Amino acid sequence: MTEEILQSEKEIRRFLLSEMSEDERSVFEARFVADESLFEQINVAEDELIESYVRGTLSTAEKTIFEREFLSTENRRRRVAFTRSMLDKIKKENVIVANKTELASAKNSSVWTPFANLFKTPKFALGAVFALLISVFGGWFLLRNSNQPEIVRQITPTPTAEIIASVQNQNSSVNQNNPPDSNTNAAENLSINKNDLPNANRPKVNANQNANQPEQNISQPAPVLALFAGTVRAGGKMPELNLPKTVAGATLQLNLESTDYKIYSIEIINPDGGQIFKNSKLKARNSKINFFVPAAKLQAGEYIVRLSALNSNKETESVADYSFRVSRK
């Protein structure tokens, strides 16, 4: 990371932890409202600050300031809760994936795998190698001596058929347990299993994609469409909502001519007259009603938003109609 970025990160952290003077803060705010890339850096730093808090890596002083200044709004407390859940989920997810892969590899392993696995235990491996050496040299010594019966008879008892059979069995069992390259195969199996895991450190992401390039599935802000009652009837152009396939939905903003009611309801009607979406607990703020519509509800075409409200007699009154068109990219 360059010195410039580091310097900028320090400044951003001071901003996020409310350590700037009011004048300094005002200048900084004007900068990020006008400068999209600085704004993006602040978002990154904010995420990392939250992550550090959740992971418990903030200094005591920073943690105190964070809790006092940063956690002062409901929205931020939710973001912290979300980050905590996300980190927990990812941790659990990987444990589950690792366990599943272990089970799968156990099912696929050969009859020799348990033997090969035994050699992965250091104590057993050492003992086995030692026993192997004794068997081989012992066997070789006995066999060699069996070719020189005169001398052997002088210094050792004649080897019985049992001893010879035992030595031969040991040799054959050594050969069976160690077929050519069996250790290599075990190691290869192991490395294949590791690669089968959704390797956290090796995501297959297109290396040439730049963060600033439009990328599928990269977060985009939900489009906002401001609607005004009677625009179409007044001969105006029908407002159009361009809805990319990658967004979760859109926010519709209904601009009211007056705010006479406390609670409003909206329903969105498609060209066939069918209701595709409804929300009946909306409040107006500053003569506007904002609500979110999931993208799945909006196909390309024309729609009408019907706004109604409950009057003082608890009767539903029609307030206004808003038209708009959706185009899907």
Added chain:
Amino acid sequence: MAEILTQTGFDKLLLTLDADREQAGAKYESLRVRLIKFFEWRNCERAEELTDAVFDRVIKKVAMGEQIENIAAYAATVAQFIFKEDCRRRERLFESIEDVPEAQIAAQANAFAEESETEDERMNCLEKCLAEFSGENRRLVIAYYDTDERTMIATRKRLADEMKISLNILRIRVCRLKAKLEDCTRDCCRKI
């Protein structure tokens, strides 16, 4: 009293932002997001509402024929004024909070409680939203965050190297993905 937006004023604002209407719409949305964060970073609970108030004033100026060269810089200045006005309003509210009926305070507290999702709901939605990501993006998010405090920096540097991008670009990319995951999870929890 809040000013009422007019379609003409809004169209003029868009035209000031960009001659191409689609580009202008994108710039408007981007500026709106920055202003919402401006108020959130000032610890305002009603960030969207205050952002709308900023646009009301900017549109009013534009509709009156005022030439504004840099809409974003102008909006930032207006936002600072609106923030100060909101502070004064909140101070007045605190002075008179004794007069607010207890039932109303309780109702507001209940409304907050109703909006807050449970941990189980959040986990279920998170799982669902993560599953909606493409395989590449899901692996990227998991690889980025599946680390501990000691190895975090080294892991992320290695990840950036493997992807042949700078660490900064990787951080931005993951930040956007996390924002998307967070939005999706919040929307999902609202529907439950």
